[in-house]
Amino acid sequence: MIKNPISATIPLDADGVHHGFLRLPYSRDDSAWGSIMIPISVIQNGRGPTALLTGANHGDEYEGPIALLELAVTLTAAQVSGRIIIVPAFNFPAFRAGTRTSPIDKGNMNRSFPGRPNGTPTEKIADYFQRTLLPLADVAVDFHSGGRTLDFVPFAAAHIQDDKANEAACFAAMDAFNAPYSVQLLEIDNAGMYDTAVEDMGKVLVSTELGGGGSSSAKSNAIAKKGLRNILTYYGILQGEMEIAPTIKLDVPDGDCFIFSEADGMHEPVVDLGEIVCKGDVVARVWPVDRTGIAPTQYRAGRGGILISRHFPGLVKSGDCVAVIGVDVSVPKAENTRAA
Numbered sequence: 001m002i003k004n005p006i007s008a009t010i011p012l013d014a015d016g017v018h019h020g021f022l023r024l025p026y027s028r029d030d031s032a033w034g035s036i037m038i039p040i041s042v043i044q045n046g047r048g049p050t051a052l053l054t055g056a057n058h059g060d061e062y063e064g065p066i067a068l069l070e071l072a073v074t075l076t077a078a079q080v081s082g083r084i085i086i087v088p089a090f091n092f093p094a095f096r097a098g099t100r101t102s103p104i105d106k107g108n109m110n111r112s113f114p115g116r117p118n119g120t121p122t123e124k125i126a127d128y129f130q131r132t133l134l135p136l137a138d139v140a141v142d143f144h145s146g147g148r149t150l151d152f153v154p155f156a157a158a159h160i161q162d163d164k165a166n167e168a169a170c171f172a173a174m175d176a177f178n179a180p181y182s183v184q185l186l187e188i189d190n191a192g193m194y195d196t197a198v199e200d201m202g203k204v205l206v207s208t209e210l211g212g213g214g215s216s217s218a219k220s221n222a223i224a225k226k227g228l229r230n231i232l233t234y235y236g237i238l239q240g241e242m243e244i245a246p247t248i249k250l251d252v253p254d255g256d257c258f259i260f261s262e263a264d265g266m267h268e269p270v271v272d273l274g275e276i277v278c279k280g281d282v283v284a285r286v287w288p289v290d291r292t293g294i295a296p297t298q299y300r301a302g303r304g305g306i307l308i309s310r311h312f313p314g315l316v317k318s319g320d321c322v323a324v325i326g327v328d329v330s331v332p333k334a335e336n337t338r339a340a
């Protein structure tokens, strides 16, 4: 097996607080022997579980990096039982560019697993996580939000899995995160995802979608920070009381939950995030932008439920995801399926 070229500038298994880099050699026009320096912190104190915490898997999603940079700068080793590995910007080149994918190789980190040690920079980072960091972890938290093109109600998510024991452990960790919404996802196209890599190792993964629009808010950052502390407390890595509030449990059971635009145009949201929709309700309209006198195309909910995601920018292209409906599983079924 080819060795991964990434080296850590700090020990991954020493007690104390260590801040450093994952150094990925990257020879290029402006730096012949240069490297990509991916920030990492490891906070360890004796034996115990290991949490692997990542943000900016997609480079334009900010709650994760904010919560993780704060955690890295505030935690002392004495507060920890076990080990916390913090990588605030998983796809660091994408994070620096403020883009979803890497500007170097267009790599989407969440479609690059298990990666390749001799592949593109994105694939090399994926391989390093696959073969070096993930084997150290008991639980992984991977922060996402909608980025520049989507916005979400704030939720933590865990996947439906074949391995029911691991599925239960992931759902329990999602509950511990305790975002305002908790979503069980059946991932239809899971090849190459970090989530799948973690779950295939029989380890616990919690992911999130905490907002979007290419920025963050005081509210979404507070949710990220609380969830992080709750999960670490749940695993006994931090001490103290978990902060638990009511959460709305949602399911995204099939393709009827997703609504895609079939034309370019201007996006008019008709329903806002978190609002209840019935099957057949118009959730968005798309206006032609180059003439008057033409009615907008109307996009309708394929299911009843709650609007959990919407297209963010004012203009929309054919094929863009306009809206996503989550089915509320904490209310009787009839509530979600009222006919339009």
Ligand SMILES: [Zn+2]
Pocket (backbone or CB within 6 Å): 057, 058, 061, 143, 144, 145, 147
């Ligand atoms: Zn993402």
